[in-house]
Amino acid sequence: MKKASVPAEAQKRALELQKIIRHHDKLYYDQAKPEITDLEYDRLYRELKDLEAEYPSLKTKDSPTQKVGGTATSGKHFQTLPHRLPMLSLDNTYSLEELKEFDERVKKGLEGQKYEYVCELKIDGVSIELIYEKGELVHALTRGDGEKGDDVLRNIQNIPGLPTKLKGSNLPDRIEIRGEVFFTLKDFEAINEDREEKGLPLFANPRNTAAGTLKTVDPKESAKKPLHILLYYVFSPDKLPFDTQQESLQWLKKMGFPEDAHFRLVKNIDQVHDYCEEYQSKRGTIGFDCDGVVLKIDRFDQRQKLGETTKIPRWAIAFKFAAQKAETTLKAITLQVGRTGAITPVAELEPVQLEGTTVSRATLHNEDEIKRKDLRVGDRVIVEKGGLVIPKVLRSLPEKRKGNEKAFKMPSECPVCGSKLEREEDEAAWRCENAACEAQVERRIEHFCGRDAMDIRGAGPAVVKQLLAEKLIKDYADLYALKKSDVAEMERKAEKSAENLIGQIDDSRKRTLGRLLFALGIRHVGVHVAEILAMRYKDIWAVGEASEEELTAIDGIGPIVAHSIVNFFANKTNLKIIDKLDKGGVNLKRLKEEEPSGEQPFAGQIYVFTGELKNYGRKEAEDIVKKLGAKASGSVSKLTTYVVAGEAAGSKLKKAKELGVTVMDEAEFQKMIGKYKK
Ligand code: IVH
Numbered sequence: 001m002k003k004a005s006v007p008a009e010a011q012k013r014a015l016e017l018q019k020i021i022r023h024h025d026k027l028y029y030d031q032a033k034p035e036i037t038d039l040e041y042d043r044l045y046r047e048l049k050d051l052e053a054e055y056p057s058l059k060t061k062d063s064p065t066q067k068v069g070g071t072a073t074s075g076k077h078f079q080t081l082p083h084r085l086p087m088l089s090l091d092n093t094y095s096l097e098e099l100k101e102f103d104e105r106v107k108k109g110l111e112g113q114k115y116e117y118v119c120e121l122k123i124d125g126v127s128i129e130l131i132y133e134k135g136e137l138v139h140a141l142t143r144g145d146g147e148k149g150d151d152v153l154r155n156i157q158n159i160p161g162l163p164t165k166l167k168g169s170n171l172p173d174r175i176e177i178r179g180e181v182f183f184t185l186k187d188f189e190a191i192n193e194d195r196e197e198k199g200l201p202l203f204a205n206p207r208n209t210a211a212g213t214l215k216t217v218d219p220k221e222s223a224k225k226p227l228h229i230l231l232y233y234v235f236s237p238d239k240l241p242f243d244t245q246q247e248s249l250q251w252l253k254k255m256g257f258p259e260d261a262h263f264r265l266v267k268n269i270d271q272v273h274d275y276c277e278e279y280q281s282k283r284g285t286i287g288f289d290c291d292g293v294v295l296k297i298d299r300f301d302q303r304q305k306l307g308e309t310t311k312i313p314r315w316a317i318a319f320k321f322a323a324q325k326a327e328t329t330l331k332a333i334t335l336q337v338g339r340t341g342a343i344t345p346v347a348e349l350e351p352v353q354l355e356g357t358t359v360s361r362a363t364l365h366n367e368d369e370i371k372r373k374d375l376r377v378g379d380r381v382i383v384e385k386g387g388l389v390i391p392k393v394l395r396s397l398p399e400k401r402k403g404n405e406k407a408f409k410m411p412s413e414c415p416v417c418g419s420k421l422e423r424e425e426d427e428a429a430w431r432c433e434n435a436a437c438e439a440q441v442e443r444r445i446e447h448f449c450g451r452d453a454m455d456i457r458g459a460g461p462a463v464v465k466q467l468l469a470e471k472l473i474k475d476y477a478d479l480y481a482l483k484k485s486d487v488a489e490m491e492r493k494a495e496k497s498a499e500n501l502i503g504q505i506d507d508s509r510k511r512t513l514g515r516l517l518f519a520l521g522i523r524h525v526g527v528h529v530a531e532i533l534a535m536r537y538k539d540i541w542a543v544g545e546a547s548e549e550e551l552t553a554i555d556g557i558g559p560i561v562a563h564s565i566v567n568f569f570a571n572k573t574n575l576k577i578i579d580k581l582d583k584g585g586v587n588l589k590r591l592k593e594e595e596p597s598g599e600q601p602f603a604g605q606i607y608v609f610t611g612e613l614k615n616y617g618r619k620e621a622e623d624i625v626k627k628l629g630a631k632a633s634g635s636v637s638k639l640t641t642y643v644v645a646g647e648a649a650g651s652k653l654k655k656a657k658e659l660g661v662t663v664m665d666e667a668e669f670q671k672m673i674g675k676y677k678k
Contacts, residue, residue: 006055014058017048021064041217050558056426077217078150079660083129084176084237087143088311090294092318096273099295102317103269106297109306109314115297118245119275120232120263122292122318125182126211128156128229132175135166138638142214151660152214153638155222156181158604159229161258164639168255172238177252179231182210184288187226194526206289218662219641223604224528228288230260244298262286265298276319283321284355284385292320325384325394326359328352332377333364333408335415337439339447340523341432343421345370345408347381347393354385362391366428367410374398378405414439435573441475442468444521448476452527453519454508458501466490476519477577479505480584513590516581517543522568524561531594532556533565535601536675540578540588544569555675601676603629605641608656611649613666624673636661644669 021044045065052059059065093099106115129149131139140156141149157164159181166175183191188206195203203209209225216222234240234248242248246265253259262279266272276293283290297303297315306314332348344363351360362383364370375381379396414421414432416439421430432440442464449459459467459479467473472486484502511519514534518527525533536554537543543565551562568574582588607625609618609632616624621644622632636643636655643656643663656663664672 006057010051010055011058014048014051014055017044017051018060018063020044021048025064046558050560054559077660078152078215080144080148081139081141081151082148083141083144083146085235087127087129087146087149087178088308088313089146090316090318091312092292092320094320094322096276096319099272099276099317099319100269102295103272105314106306110302113302115299115302117266117269117272118249118263118296118298119266119272120260120294120296121279121286121290122294122320123180123182123230124207124289124291125180126207126214128152128179128181128214130177130179130231132166132177134173135168135171137162137164150215151638154219154641154661155214155216156227156229157639158219158223159227161256162229163256166255168241170241172236172240174238175234175236175240177231177235177257178233179229181214181227181229182206182288183226184228186287187228191225194528220605229258231257232260232294243300245296245300246298272319280321280324281355283324284357290321292318294318323384324355325382326352326354327380327382327397328359330375330377330379330381330393330396333370333375335411337414337416337432337437337443339440339443339521341414341434341437341440342429343410343414343432344429345410347375349381349383349393352383354383354391357385359383359385359391362393364393367408367430368428370408376401376405376407378402438468445473445476445479447521448519449479450519453515454511455515456501456504456508458504463490463501475577475580477580477584477586480509480581480586509585510587512594513537513540513588514594516540516586516588520568520574520578522565524564529557529561534590534594538590544575544578601628605630606639607632608634608636608640608643608652609646610636610643610652611646613644613646615666615670621669628673628676642669 021041024041024044048063049065052063052065091102093102127143129139129141129143130137131141137153137157139151140153141151143149156162183206185206188203188209191209192203203212210227213222213225213227231252232249234242234252240248242251246263249260249263264275266275272293272295279286279290279293295317297306303313303315308314329350330347331350334346334348336344336346338344344365345367347362347364349360349362351358353359364375373393373395375393375396378401379398380400381396382394383391384394385391410421410430412421413419414434414437417432417434417437419432419434419437422433423430434440442461445459445464445468446461448454449456449464456479467479467482467487467490470490472482473479482502482505487501512534514527514531517525517533517540518530532554533543537546546565548559548562548566551557551565552559578588602625605625607622607630609621613621625632630641633640636652636659638659638661640656640659640661643652643661644666645653645656645663646666653663655661
């Protein structure tokens with residue numbers, strides 16, 4: 001899409017929205033007297049965000065969308081509660097020597113008693129305190145300022161494996177459990193891939209993304225993100241059924257909490273060193289960001305004896321990993337052409353060992369990044385991994401230059417098809433605009449066969465390349481015309497991956513409409529948007545007939561996405577490909593399992609209806625949400641997702657407001673369920 005000048009109408013609306021949102025922020029922050037529900041607030045916020053995405057010059061610095069984390073967060077959306085005991089931080093060190101000094105202090109403090117340590121990974125997530133009263137999860141507090149935090153319970157209750165009730169006899173009335181909420185690196189990458197598809201700015205790292213997710217206003221949004229949790233500190237004002245850290249971790253496992261598979265009970269500081277060194281080198285293989293090791297005295301009575309300062313406990317310390325770095329040579333900068341034509345420069349490196357893996361390539365993101373870092377081909381460079389899946393080129397070492405290093409210049413033509421590259425204002429990437437570019441065609445077919453798309457496992461990049469080279473296919477629809485004899489020769493030569501290719505292609509004919517819509521490779525249509533479309537439309541032709549206006553009216557689809565969908569179906573080549581898919585026997589219709597009632601889009605939510613509804617009986621309304629996967633309850637608690645308040649709602653509405661539960665009126669409820677009607 002070429003950059004458009006901002007229509008007066010859009011400018012006027014954006015300013016208006018900024019004003020309205022600021023007004024409601026003020027009501028929330030300063031006066032604690034909100035006049036609208038979270039849902040309404042969210043809707044205004046989203047409208048402004050969409051406008052700003054379409055016309056970036058509207059995104060002024062003081063726009064309410066430019067808050068930390070990019071989500072609508074504010075303390076007032078959550079109840080602030082005190083921590084019974086302050087959330088202390090840990091003393092930390094990067095040196096194994098200083099761990100020895102810590103051990104000396106412990107030895108002295110314990111006056112000759114024998115002691116053991118539990119070593120755990122220091123998870124780089126967001127700390128959380130869970131509070132269980134009479135076995136029931138009632139609050140989940142962020143660290144806040146250490147003394148008091150925000151109750152984000154409604155955003156974490158969908159985390160798999162997090163018990164909302166503790167089973168067991170003789171449990172103390174109140175149990176407090178601290179731990180860390182985080183994303184796995186794989187999930188984080190998937191979130192960013194999805195955002196890239198939708199044209200949204202990428203999240204910087206898993207930690208910030210987890211923090212943003214905890215502060216999301218709408219729990220439906222946070223429930224879509226695969227947060228994880230690990231707990232490492234259990235305490236209570238009363239007597240607990242265990243006396244050591246190791247037993248507490250085993251108790252957590254017994255209670256059903258996700259298990260920390262990495263902790264180890266060790267007997268002395270030498271074994272602590274071994275643990276630290278082992279995990280420093282394994283860190284790249286753990287699957288989530290961890291930035292060190294936490295070492296804790298195992299016995300609780302000994303912890304008590306050692307005590308704590310006002311800031312840190314004397315019975316624990318963190319050993320922090322230094323991000324592993326290595327020096328190597330930047331041999332070349334090559335260009336990769338993506339599925340949508342975006343050109344990404346890639347550093348080709350002299351292979352070097354980092355955190356247990358051999359690194360020979362790293363993405364350089366875009367031209368500006370190369371300029372900013374002054375990277376020249378032939379330079380000695382520093383590469384870093386730091387727990388990341390994809391390594392980074394940190395900087396060059398100009399003092400080691402010999403004079404024959406070459407500055408990088410972005411070519412003006414696509415390295416594959418030769419067409420002129422274009423760069424839109426406000427975009428970092430240069431693009432090849434030729435949809436028939438061989439590289440784009442290849443990436444599109446790879447995407448079509450991908451795991452979240454048509455899931456044709458045997459058609460990995462190497463096989464796709466070969467099919468194209470041997471002119472057996474020209475686009476992804478041609479896969480469905482392949483015969484056994486076409487691939488027989490190839491399968492004979494290739495490895496296992498090409499085995500049964502024809503059988504796998506045949507299986508993929510039955511995939512869901514959602515997967516197919518994602519597989520088509522429509523710009524900005526990620527897995528989630530594809531699912532929304534499949535839920536709303538009965539087949540691919542119905543999607544193709546939808547107008548921009550109609551699409552934009554769907555919750556979760558903004559103007560940019562709608563424009564892109566309409567564009568895709570206006571293109572004759574694309575229509576021919578869809579026709580070929582149809583003739584090839586590929587399912588183009590919504591499957592039974594995708595139908596709204598089977599899909600359970602409200603899974604994990606709890607509804608309470610109160611007051612008199614005009615258009616539904618109480619039972620009828622409850623049945624509707626139940627059919628969509630939610631639970632209906634008669635009483636309001638912290639776990640309630642939404643209270644739907646009709647005429648003359650009384651005490652339940654009051655309680656919902658006190659607890660900060662989102663309240664909807666009947667019209668909002670009707671709108672919310674409307675999109676799931678067949
Ligand atoms: S124990 C009083 N164990 O690191 C001791 N903390 O800098 C409480 N962290 O605020 C902390 N993994 O957010 C502990 N296995 C672990 C940890 C861990 C990560 C975080 C936690 C804490 C910070 C201290």
